[in-house]
Amino acid sequence: MLNHLTGPEPKWCGAGLIDPPRIAMAGHSIGGASAIPAMLADPRIRAGIDIDGTSEDPIPDGRALSRPFLFLGKTATYTPGSGRPETISWENGWKHLSGWKRWPLVTGVVHQSFTDLVLLGDQLGLDFGAEQPGTRTVAITRAYVRAFFDQHLRHRPHPVLDRPSPRYPEVLFCSVEPPSCQ
Template sequence: MTPKESELLLKSGRITSVPPDALSRTRTHAFTDVGPAGRARTLPLVVLSPGHSKPRTELTALAEDLASRGHAVAAIDHTYENVATTFPDGRVTTCVTCELSKTPEWWAKLTGGRAADVSFVLDQLLAPRPKWKGARLIDPSRVAMAGHSVGGASAIATMLTDSRVRAGINMDGTTEIRIPDGGLSRPVLLLGKPATYTPGKGEAAATWERDWKQLTGWKRWLLVTGTAHTSFTDLGLLMDQLGIDDGSELPGDRAMDITRAYVGAFFDLHLRNRPQPLLDRPSSRHPEVEHCSPETRTCR
């Protein structure tokens, strides 16, 4: 993040206990302007979409892990939906949508806009003359998407409008755009927190139950005990380090380990055809993760 992005994100969360540029000085395992490795048209592509008002950088730890597994990763800043988006010329746009009143219809419209953003990015990356010099490495037949919150809901919305996206993950996102009666046959993973998405409990869970009936292909509904909304992103990890309570009972580093494990397994299965028993049954290595059945409204 730039110092300005850090300042505006911390300000939006009313966090004043650390210097405003703290997040711009957070070290990661990634470097800029490094030549990508791989042979032409061999790398699966995963598109990542953050939550509303959040920057793409909240998904850095997940992006790094996916890259380490041999995926190309494109994380998107959705302009005017983020507290701060910095353009190459230094111009910074802020969050126009943050000031608007929110209804289910509004969220559905936003999700549709996100889907259009993703399709635009794919157009740029997969064109005969792509905008990124490393795009020649991407295998256009192996494209998938994951997102957090409305970014997760947008993964399903994108799959409905763009057949290039072969598989999708919704991390803790309530869905407002309905899957048509014809259903969606491509793989979908629903990954969330029990407080909101336990089958049969609440309006948010009801949107997943509605979608579940229309998902006609491979699908899983997994809940991670002790998590909060931020647990599936870098923000849960950072708030632990800053001593800020985000409502999670699960340590941020553990939540990130679980998120990486299950997201990575999903894409290894559906983009690389590598069997992943982790996704088929409860795991003794990850006892926090419950496999849910909305038909019986049970999780185990």
């Protein structure tokens, strides 16, 4: 796809807006799970984010990904050391990430909380089962995704990526060894 967007004869009229040295990938669910395989296949992808997606394509032993990567998910599914298959997929990926990496988890949310669907649900009175309101989880998701891209594509450091923030007390920072979240 990047060849079609950035090659000598791009297929999209907006291709000139793409800055090839600042290409990153972020996705939710299966889109997020595809970020690591895409980065392994294409070195032009400088940074990646998996938002609440379980990877079925582990990084092969002997390979490492040295570019920045962010796992962003919910505590109910991705708490390190839980033994859940979803968590194990992130733990396996984590050990092959040799560059900058973080594992923030959001408390009181569900899978849909990381999408615009929760905003519609709030307006329509639909309950997805999350403790956090949709407006709050969308704000959290946007803040962390924006901070990650600013830091790794524009070289603008964001402290919110380095430690828990009083602005976002719902976000815990996790570590695999030893398994913990704070």
